[in-house]
Amino acid sequence: MVCTYYCISFSPICPYTWGRSLVNLTIDVPSINLFVMSEDDCLLKKLEISVSEAEKRTGKNAVNMQETYTSYLVETRSLEPPAEGQNSPLDALWRRYSEFELLRNYLSVSYPFVVVPPLPEKRAEFVWHKLSADNMDPDFVERRRIGLENFLVRVASHPMLCHDKIFHSFLTQESGWKEAVNEAGLQMKTDSRLKALNATFRVKNPDKRFTELKHYSDEVQSVISHLLRVRARVADRLYGVYKVHGNYGRVFSEWSAIEKEMGDGLQSAGHHMDVYAASIDDILEEEEHYADQLKEYLFYAEALRAVCRKHELMQYDLEMSALDLASKKQQSEELATGTIRTFSLKGMTSKLFGQETPEQREAKLKLLEEQIVEGEEQLKLRNVESREFVKNSWLEIERFKEQKNRDLKEALISYAVMQISMCKKGIQVWTNAKECFSKM
Amino acid sequence: MSGSSTPKSLPSSGQKSLHDIKHPLSCSPGAEEDAAGGNGVVVVDTPSPDLAHTEPSSIADKDLSLPNGTPADTSSPASSSSLLNRLQLDDDLDGETRDLFVTVDDPKKHVCTMETYITYRVMTKTTRAEFDLPEYSVRRRYQDFDWLRNKLEDTQPTHFIPPLPEKFVVKGVVDRFSEEFVETRRRALDKFLKRIADHPVLSFNEHFNVFLTAKDLNSHKKQGITLLSKMGESVRYVTSGYKLRARPMEFSAITEYLDTFALKLGTIDRIAQRIIKEEVEYLVELREYGPVYSTWSGLEEELREPLEGVSACVGNCSTALEELTEDMTEDFLPVLREYILYSESLKNVLKRRDQTQAEYEAKLDSAALKREERTGGPTDVEKCQDKVECFNADLKADMERWQNNKRQDFRQLLMGMAEKNIQYYEKCLTAWESIIPLLQDKRESK
Numbered sequence: 001m002v003c004t005y006y007c008i009s010f011s012p013i014c015p016y017t018w019g020r021s022l023v024n025l026t027i028d029v030p031s032i033n034l035f036v037m038s039e040d041d042c043l044l045k046k047l048e049i050s051v052s053e054a055e056k057r058t059g060k061n062a063v064n065m066q067e068t069y070t071s072y073l074v075e076t077r078s079l080e081p082p083a084e085g086q087n088s089p090l091d092a093l094w095r096r097y098s099e100f101e102l103l104r105n106y107l108s109v110s111y112p113f114v115v116v117p118p119l120p121e122k123r124a125e126f127v128w129h130k131l132s133a134d135n136m137d138p139d140f141v142e143r144r145r146i147g148l149e150n151f152l153v154r155v156a157s158h159p160m161l162c163h164d165k166i167f168h169s170f171l172t173q174e175s176g177w178k179e180a181v182n183e184a185g186l187q188m189k190t191d192s193r194l195k196a197l198n199a200t201f202r203v204k205n206p207d208k209r210f211t212e213l214k215h216y217s218d219e220v221q222s223v224i225s226h227l228l229r230v231r232a233r234v235a236d237r238l239y240g241v242y243k244v245h246g247n248y249g250r251v252f253s254e255w256s257a258i259e260k261e262m263g264d265g266l267q268s269a270g271h272h273m274d275v276y277a278a279s280i281d282d283i284l285e286e287e288e289h290y291a292d293q294l295k296e297y298l299f300y301a302e303a304l305r306a307v308c309r310k311h312e313l314m315q316y317d318l319e320m321s322a323l324d325l326a327s328k329k330q331q332s333e334e335l336a337t338g339t340i341r342t343f344s345l346k347g348m349t350s351k352l353f354g355q356e357t358p359e360q361r362e363a364k365l366k367l368l369e370e371q372i373v374e375g376e377e378q379l380k381l382r383n384v385e386s387r388e389f390v391k392n393s394w395l396e397i398e399r400f401k402e403q404k405n406r407d408l409k410e411a412l413i414s415y416a417v418m419q420i421s422m423c424k425k426g427i428q429v430w431t432n433a434k435e436c437f438s439k440m
Numbered sequence: 441m442s443g444s445s446t447p448k449s450l451p452s453s454g455q456k457s458l459h460d461i462k463h464p465l466s467c468s469p470g471a472e473e474d475a476a477g478g479n480g481v482v483v484v485d486t487p488s489p490d491l492a493h494t495e496p497s498s499i500a501d502k503d504l505s506l507p508n509g510t511p512a513d514t515s516s517p518a519s520s521s522s523l524l525n526r527l528q529l530d531d532d533l534d535g536e537t538r539d540l541f542v543t544v545d546d547p548k549k550h551v552c553t554m555e556t557y558i559t560y561r562v563m564t565k566t567t568r569a570e571f572d573l574p575e576y577s578v579r580r581r582y583q584d585f586d587w588l589r590n591k592l593e594d595t596q597p598t599h600f601i602p603p604l605p606e607k608f609v610v611k612g613v614v615d616r617f618s619e620e621f622v623e624t625r626r627r628a629l630d631k632f633l634k635r636i637a638d639h640p641v642l643s644f645n646e647h648f649n650v651f652l653t654a655k656d657l658n659s660h661k662k663q664g665i666t667l668l669s670k671m672g673e674s675v676r677y678v679t680s681g682y683k684l685r686a687r688p689m690e691f692s693a694i695t696e697y698l699d700t701f702a703l704k705l706g707t708i709d710r711i712a713q714r715i716i717k718e719e720v721e722y723l724v725e726l727r728e729y730g731p732v733y734s735t736w737s738g739l740e741e742e743l744r745e746p747l748e749g750v751s752a753c754v755g756n757c758s759t760a761l762e763e764l765t766e767d768m769t770e771d772f773l774p775v776l777r778e779y780i781l782y783s784e785s786l787k788n789v790l791k792r793r794d795q796t797q798a799e800y801e802a803k804l805d806s807a808a809l810k811r812e813e814r815t816g817g818p819t820d821v822e823k824c825q826d827k828v829e830c831f832n833a834d835l836k837a838d839m840e841r842w843q844n845n846k847r848q849d850f851r852q853l854l855m856g857m858a859e860k861n862i863q864y865y866e867k868c869l870t871a872w873e874s875i876i877p878l879l880q881d882k883r884e885s886k
Contacts, residue, residue: 255704258697424871
């Protein structure tokens with residue numbers, strides 16, 4: 001396995017490698033478990049999950065066209081005490097990014113009130129120019145591999161998502177997984193998702209809390225994307241500052257050749273300048289990790305907004321049912337009393353073609369009453385559904401907020417720690433250089 | 441030369457200038473002075489070499505114009521005495537007993553009808569017998585320094601004359617009267633005078649004395665300059681393409697050294713400028729970066745303080761970075777420039793040495809041709825030989841001095857650069873370390 005470095009055993013709280021470098025600086029990060037819900041139930045207690053390898057493949061797609069894609073090796077190992085014998089065997093299977101996408105889509109449709117963990121970006125964004133934006137670039141593939149693993153771990157540590165059957169089969173069943181998704185009727189539900197896009201402007205009584213949350217998601221999304229853009233530029237400039245110092249290395253060394261007393265000092269100071277210039281590569285590579293952490297929350301904002309949208313859709317359906325019921329009730333009243341309060345097509349036709357027979361009216365009234373009962377039933381159901389949704393999603397959002405605050409705080413700490421170590425490295429190199437200069 | 445008469449006239453003018461300085465030296469007194477001196481003063485100021493050439497017949501000039509073709513004649517007594525001076529002074533310097541202290545400070549802008557310029561106060565403290573007073577304070581402008589430098593080059597052709605800062609700044613549109621530009625120039629001028637004052641020979645130059653003490657420098661400046669005729673002569677030897685028969689190896693080595701040295705310094709100068717440019721651009725991005733965290737903090741509750749903390753921290757780092765770039769611009773670049781110019785000045789001295797030797801060899805040749813008809817030839821040749829030897833001795837001594845100074849200066853300069861960077865990182869380190877508890881306390885209190 002290639003995963004010597006990245007194969008990390010996960011605790012349910014720290015799915016990403018949050019605070020990896022904290023250890024060096026002996027900063028105590030107490031890992032507290034804020035999960036209220038089904039902590040022990042969590043899948044991660046029973047299963048170790050990792051995406052350990054990525055492989056480039058070429059194959060034929062549906063239209064028989066040659067295509068190149070990357071496959072990722074998903075490995076799982078049961079942590080439950082095996083009934084008999086030794087450790088349970090390692091399960092491994094290959095999945096493509098598009099399959100991860102399908103999984104996430106399925107989860108998002110099946111658990112509309114859940115803030116579904118986002119996938120890593122499809123295409124590299126907000127990277128400083130030294131990193132390639134090519135989808136096949138090894139660095140990109142590697143970062144995506146970590147991101148996909150993080151996604152699986154996030155899902156597996158989610159109190160609700162982790163129990164999903166299809167998720168389980170994604171992890172453990174090589175074939176037949178897609179069929180299971182299709183059986184779950186994803187297609188139908190995705191159609192209804194589309195409606196959600198249009199529902200926004202039609203909802204009459206939007207829930208203020210969700211409106212605010214949507215507003216928050218929008219703003220957080222814009223601020224994080226701004227932050228990521230500027231950070232990439234900051235990284236570019238910092239890279240420049242360090243690399244230009246590298247030129248001192250060469251010129252000091254050349255200069256030292258013509259000096260007598262100063263020669264040695266210059267030569268070794270030049271060496272330190274080389275070290276200084278080279279140190280930025282690691283620094284920025286590590287900083288990219290911080291950017292990935294921010295990116296995850298940039299995409300989380302989108303997931304948060306999706307929940308809001310689904311609530312809107314639900315609210316829309318509820319309002320439509322209520323409206324429908326009201327109009328049916330009015331119709332039946334009209335039929336029963338024979339009065340037409342408002343101008344309607346029915347009124348017009350009855351005027352033009354004469355009165356209906358009492359039998360016809362009876363039948364219509366009966367049908368309407370049936371529909372009203374049905375509608376009332378539906379409205380009740382929708383109300384319950386909606387209340388349920390609000391209750392669940394609010395719990396979920398609270399959970400998400402806590403997760404977010406915890407994660408981002410840790411991200412900020414590890415960022416600060418990175419900066420601290422960069423400063424210490426800088427001080428070290430310049431102190432060494434100063435030492436050399438002082439001997440001149 | 442008029443050397444014997446000048447010191448006598450100095451005390452009064454020197455004292456006057458001291459009194460004058462007490463008054464606020466704004467533009468008006470300067471303007472009056474200029475007016476008193478007549479427009480001619482202003483005219484003489486600018487195209488001085490030409491004017492000097494057209495009116496070479498002042499009384500003082502006669503002394504100078506006598507040696508005519510042999511520029512070194514005026515300096516050869518000086519250089520022989522300089523050998524003594526050098527010996528004495530080297531001892532003195534070792535014992536850290538300096539007796540001449542010069543500082544340049546207090547730049548003032550003068551706006552007049554004809555022109556706008558800056559004057560600097562030149563303060564002198566000394567115990568030397570050559571000075572009538574222990575202290576002098578005069579005001580000089582750039583072209584006065586330029587005059588002094590020309591005079592020194594003229595009268596001490598065998599010595600390394602420290603460089604002046606460039607007259608015109610080519611790169612970009614630089615405001616000549618901006619505080620930074622004036623300050624940078626002031627420092628360079630200060631360095632220029634200090635280098636002369638510390639030099640065992642140059643510090644005894646009478647023009648230097650005049651420059652430091654004369655109340656009215658313009659009257660001295662008007663005195664004739666034989667620079668042009670001399671330049672004409674030196675050019676003759678160079679253009680003749682005369683090849684030295686026996687150029688001592690050590691001087692070839694020095695020339696070679698200076699070429700490489702100037703080249704490397706030029707590269708360092710470009711690197712340093714590029715770093716400053718990159719740092720300034722980095723600073724621009726940082727200034728945008730910090731506030732984004734602040735904006736974000738406005739959206740959050742629990743994360744508000746941590747995000748604010750990061751924002752403030754980035755702000756502190758920006759300030760530290762700004763200080764670093766300012767320090768590097770003000771302290772690092774000028775020294776590099778000075779040494780680049782210095783090496784040019786050194787190369788000129790080496791060229792003059794070669795010319796002197798060429799002259800000697802030419803005389804030797806012609807003497808060999810006219811061997812039959814012996815006239816005053818041999819003595820002339822001997823004189824030339826003496827001159828070359830004196831030149832060589834002066835040059836070697838100066839080179840040693842210069843190498844020493846250079847080593848000291850660069851040691852200090854580069855250590856300073858390292859120190860500034862250390863300070864920068866230390867400031868950033870403090871800033872980032874200070875926010876760690878801010879991020880942690882929150883968590884623990886939960």
